[in-house]
Amino acid sequence: MPPMPASAHPQAPSVWQKIRMGAMMGTGVGLTIGFIFGSYSILRGGAGPRGVLSTLSQYMLGSAATFGFFLSIGSVIRNDAPPQWEAARLQLAAPVLRSRNEGFAIMKARWQLEKARRSS
Template sequence: MPVPVGSFQSGPSCFDRMKMGFMIGFCVGMASGALFGGFSALRYGMRGRELATNVGKTMIQGGGTFGTFMAIGTGIRC
C-alpha cells in the first residue's frame, strides 16, 4: 500500500527537545537538592524558616545546574 504524500509526522524540534531536557534535569536536580540540602541543613542544626530558606535555595541551584547540563547534552545530540 503506498504512503500518502504529505501526511508524515515530524517529531519535536531540537529546541523542544532541549526544553524537555532542561525540565527533566531541573526536576531531578530539585529532588537531589532537597535530599542533600535537607540533610546538610539538619546536620548544621537549622530549624524553621532558616531550614526552609536554605533547602529551597539548594533545590533551585541544583535544579538550574542539572537542567542546564541536561539541555546542553540534549542540544549536542540534536
C-alpha cells in the same frame, strides 16, 4: 469534511522542544537531588541564621538550575542528527556479531596459525 491523512513521516521535535524537554527533566532531577542533599545538610549541620526553608530552597534552586542547564544542552547534543542519518549509519556499519560457524572457523584458523608458528 474528511479527516486529514496521517503523515508518512512523523515530525521530529525541534531543537527548542528538545532544549525545553531536557531543561524540564533536569529541573525535576535537580529539585529532587537538592531536596535530598539540602535536607541532609540541614539535619547534619543545622539550618544556619537564615532558617530551614531558606536554606533548603537555596539548595533545591541551585541544584535545579545546574541540572536543568546541563541536561538541556546534553539533550540537544545527543539528539542532534536526524533519524535518517542514524538509519544510514546502522546500514553501513560492519556487523559486529558473527554466527557460531564463522566464529568457530576463525578460531580454528587461529589455532592452525599458532601450531604452525610454534612448530617452526
